[in-house]
Amino acid sequence: MLLATQTSRRKFLLSSLIALPAMGIAVKGLSAAAAAELAAPSLEGYKPTFFSPVEWTLILAACDRLIPADGRGPGALETNVPIFIDQQLAGDLGSEVYLQGPFDVNAPSTLGYQLPYTIQQIYQKGIAGFDAWCQKTYGEHFALLELSKRDAALKKLQGGEVDFTATGETALKGTLFFSELLNHTRQGWLADPIYGGNKGMKAWIAIGFPGARASYLEWVAQHNVPYPLGPVSLTGQRG
Incomplete structure (x- = not known):
């Protein structure tokens, strides 16, 4: 109960700090963007709701290579992308999909969704199949591979060269799992x-x-004129 009270109090204080710049009130040493940064959860301390610890490790490593922090912009880990995926899969996105058969996994994409799996199951089966393929191909879990091999493995996953049959999966293709993860x-x-x-x-x-x-x-x-004002979020945070 005490922990819940402390958490609620922290959220209230941070929300108040974020709101002050919007009202024209400056907080010494704290910009609106910095306040928004404080309000967001820490990726290091985040406890996933949907993913298991093993799955979470692979998601972190994959997201880091899909949008790396290479100096051209913030990377996926800097922006809490794995937290977004975990929270979406734990909610309606992961479980609510029409699953009335029959299914034809070899049907063209123009015929729509043809898998007997929810998005949650696509991730669970995809992660298991991809990591098993990495261990067989490289002798190591995906998250433990050097960066160049992670990139190579993801390219093969995207290109349909990763076979999930080692884990008994015959319906889900690597290309679909990669597409969901990238999107x-x-x-x-x-x-x-x-x-x-x-x-x-x-x-x-x-x-x-x-x-x-x-x-x-x-x-x-x-056109070609930089936008001079920072962004505003749905909750009124200002960047």
């Missing part, structure tokens, strides 16, 4: 921070996106 990684990087990713609105700041500002019509027609 959710992108979404976590670009989404509003309210959904768990884009910590501190770093991605929006990097690309000059205004976020949820009520009006920025005067800038729409000004």
Whole structure:
């Protein structure tokens, strides 16, 4: 009970700090972007809701290579992308999908979703199959591979060269698992921070996106002109 009270108090204080700049009140030594950074959970201390510890380790390593921190912008780990994926899979995104057969796993993509699996199951089976393939191919878990081998393994997963049959999986293809992981990684990087990713609105700041500002019509027609105002999140955080 005490822990819950302390957590609620911390959230209240941080929310208050974030709101002050929006009201024109400066907090000495703390910018709005810094306040938004403090409000976001720490990736190091985060306890996944959906992923097991082994699955979480692979997700961290994969996201780090899909959007690396290479100096051109914040990486997936800097922006809490794995937290976004975990929270989305623990909610409706992971479990709510129409699963009425019959299914034809070899049908063309124009016929829509053809798997008897929820998104949660795609991740669980995909992670198990991919890590088993890495151990067979490289003699090591994906998360323990050197960076060049991680990149090579992900390219083979994307290209359909990773076989999941070693774990008894015949319906799920590596290309589909990679597509889901890449799409959710992108979404976590670009989404509003309210959904768990884009910590501190770093991605929006990097690309000059205004976020949820009520009006920025005067800038729409000004091509090749940097947007001068920072982004605003759905909760009123300012970057």
